[in-house]
Amino acid sequence: MTIATVNGLDRASGVQQKGIAPGNDVTNLRSEFLQMMVAQINNQDPLNPLDGTEYVSQLAQFSMVEGIEQMKMQGQQQATLLDTLQVLSSTSLMGKQVSVPTQSITLDKPEALHGKIMVPAGTEKLTMQVYDQNGSLVHEQEWSNPKGEQAFDLPELASGEYDFKVLAEREGNVSPLAPTLTRTVEKVSLPGGGGDIMLSIAGIGQVSLFQVTEFSQP
Known part of the structure; x- marks a missing residue:
């Protein structure tokens, strides 16, 4: 997904929105989000600056996405553990x-x-x-x-x-x-x-x- 689909940042002028690869972990996702926010602040229109509430909304939306990514990673780890246990038990048959x-x-x-x-x-x-x-x-x-x-x-x-x-x-x-x-x-x-x-x-x-x-x- 692009950063626009995460937080709706479409008012930053002169900034090329950066895609977030599905395989990135939560740390990379957070880093890319912060980089985009800094770039948005640096490139905002001085005559029409962003309202502070928009930053709060963006952070809230990112936190939700971050939580979903963490749940996904935990689910994958549990699935891997179950597969390993299943393999170990099946060899005893x-x-x-x-x-x-x-x-x-x-x-x-x-x-x-x-x-x-x-x-x-x-x-x-x-x-x-x-x-x-x-x-x-x-x-x-x-x-x-x-x-x-x-x-x-x-x-x-x-x-x-x-x-x-x-x-x-x-x-x-x-x-x-x-x-x-x-x-x-x-x-x-x-x-x-x-x-x-x-x-x-x-x-x-x-x-x-x-x-x-x-x-x-x-």
């Missing part, structure tokens, strides 16, 4: 188990799966089907009038790719759902250019830290 929603999984070796399904209120029937990479149905479970979280344990599945199809029925309407599987965190990726911290989940792949619904010990 290596080898831990987390629960994440997924529609598919790839198993490198035979494995039994465990997880939960968040059941919508009023669900009369819940169905879960598991299909292999060839599209063949390998497992199916049904629950009548499930409530809250419906836990499930799948028998050992051979290595390969599997897809999940979960349907919740209520008053003749069918809604698709995603089951939540408990898996191990293999790697934590910290994006250099900003963005979510990514977790590499066994059998699932890259998942945002904010998609995790539960943390647990192995």
Whole structure:
């Protein structure tokens, strides 16, 4: 913004208004304001000098802008601190188990799966089907009038790719759902250019830290 937008100084003749770069800190902002005020006094029209109340008004407006800049800096510092704490805490997730929603999984070796399904209120029937990479149905479970979280344990599945199809029925309407599987965190990726911290989940792949619904010990 220019100094005119801060304090309305448009009566100084022969003075080129100086812009305030957005990246300047509060100290630079104060220094530039004082320089502009001195220049305004030195270049005012002797036949039509500025009223003293205008200086008071300008100082009041500057104080408001200065306060806003200080609040902005404090907010940025707090955001940086929170990001740092988040990064430090996320690195401790290596080898831990987390629960994440997924529609598919790839198993490198035979494995039994465990997880939960968040059941919508009023669900009369819940169905879960598991299909292999060839599209063949390998497992199916049904629950009548499930409530809250419906836990499930799948028998050992051979290595390969599997897809999940979960349907919740209520008053003749069918809604698709995603089951939540408990898996191990293999790697934590910290994006250099900003963005979510990514977790590499066994059998699932890259998942945002904010998609995790539960943390647990192995």
